[in-house]
Amino acid sequence: MKKVNKVSASLITASLLAIPFIQSADTALADNMKHQQVQKGNHITNTHKEMKSPFTINESAWDRSSLVFSEENINSDGIFSIVKNGEDSQAMQGEVIYEVFWAEKGNPKEGEIVDTGVIEELMPGETQVLTYTPEQLKSGNYMFKAYQRPNHPGKGELWSESITVKETTDSNESIIPERPLDQFFNSNVTEGTATFTVPDGMDPVEMSFTSYVYPDGVVPGEDGKPYEGQTAYDNITKVYEPGTHTINVDLPENGYFQTDLYLGAEIENLTEDGHPIEKIIDADYGFNN
Structure with missing residues (x-):
């Protein structure tokens, strides 16, 4: 009986001694599998990092458009400026904004922004009119500022x-000529030359300057009379803006003549009273031989 027990004890002892070797083998196998999985995972991760989407777009690239200002001015509604995408440029791939700067005096760049707007996508050579049309356009200096793509x-x-x-007046009252008209227009008529001034603020006015010949055998008096029977020899009729003007007409080569500066259209033949008193401005008469 003791011998049997000894054998059993030996078997148990051998089994116990084998357990660490089994655990070591299992641990090594597990570590090896884990290492392979990590390497495989790293390979997959690296593969994803190297892949690039075929739909990636570089949105920061310049679209090769280029804007320029070509004209600016004042119109009845306000101010405007024309912006153009260059002839050699590419089409704009989006909109940009513009701003309007104003300064009462000096450089508008140092002033304030009074308006903003949008410049649409322009094709090469295409233009857009930028406007600023407030209810009341203040006097001062303006500039348009635009941004490139x-x-x-x-x-x-x-x-x-x-x-x-420039500052404008709201007055709708026009200046009406007052007698004596030669003083009102500061006029001077000497033979075939007339000089006169249309006052500032006055609406454009129509005037005529005419040279007349007397009937044969008539000798004029000191006041140029008689007027009746005088006929037009040369004439100029025109609408004159405010300012000083000098005009000329031809005179007859021989004989008596009279030159009259007056308001309105040409009067070809004079009556006994000559020109209406409310139209005649200035006159002269003389003799050529």
Whole structure:
């Protein structure tokens, strides 16, 4: 019986001694599998990192458009400026904004923003009119500022020329000529030359300057009479803006003549009273031989 027990004890002892070797083998196998999985995972991750989407778009690239200002001015509604995408440029791939700067005096760039707007996508050579039309356009200096498309190689912005708006009056009253008209128009008529001034603020006025010949055998008096029977020899009729003007008419080569400056259209033949008193401005008469 003791011998049997000894054998059993030996078997148990051998089994116990084998357990660490089994655990070591299992642990090594597990570590090896884990290492392979990590390497496989790293390979998959690296593969994803190297892949690039075929739909990736570089949105920061310049679209090769280039804006310029070509004209600016004042109209009946306000001010405007024309912006153009260059002839050699590419089509704009998006909109950009513009701003309107104003300064009462000096450089508008140092003034304030009074309006903003949008410049649409322009094709090469295409233009757009930028406007500023407030209810009341203040006097002062204005400039339009526009922005180029992103990543333009220049400064990224551009300025129009300065637009100067002068103060206007709200008065609708027009200046009406007052007698004596030669003083009102500060006129002078000497033979075939007339000089006169249309006052500032007066509406354009129609005037005529005519040289007349007397009937054969008539000798005029000191006041140029008689008027009756005088006929037009040369004439100029025109509408004159405010300012000083000098005009000339031809005179007859021989005989008596009279030259009259007056308001309105030409009067070819004079009556006994000559020109209406409310129209005649200035006159002269003489003799050529």
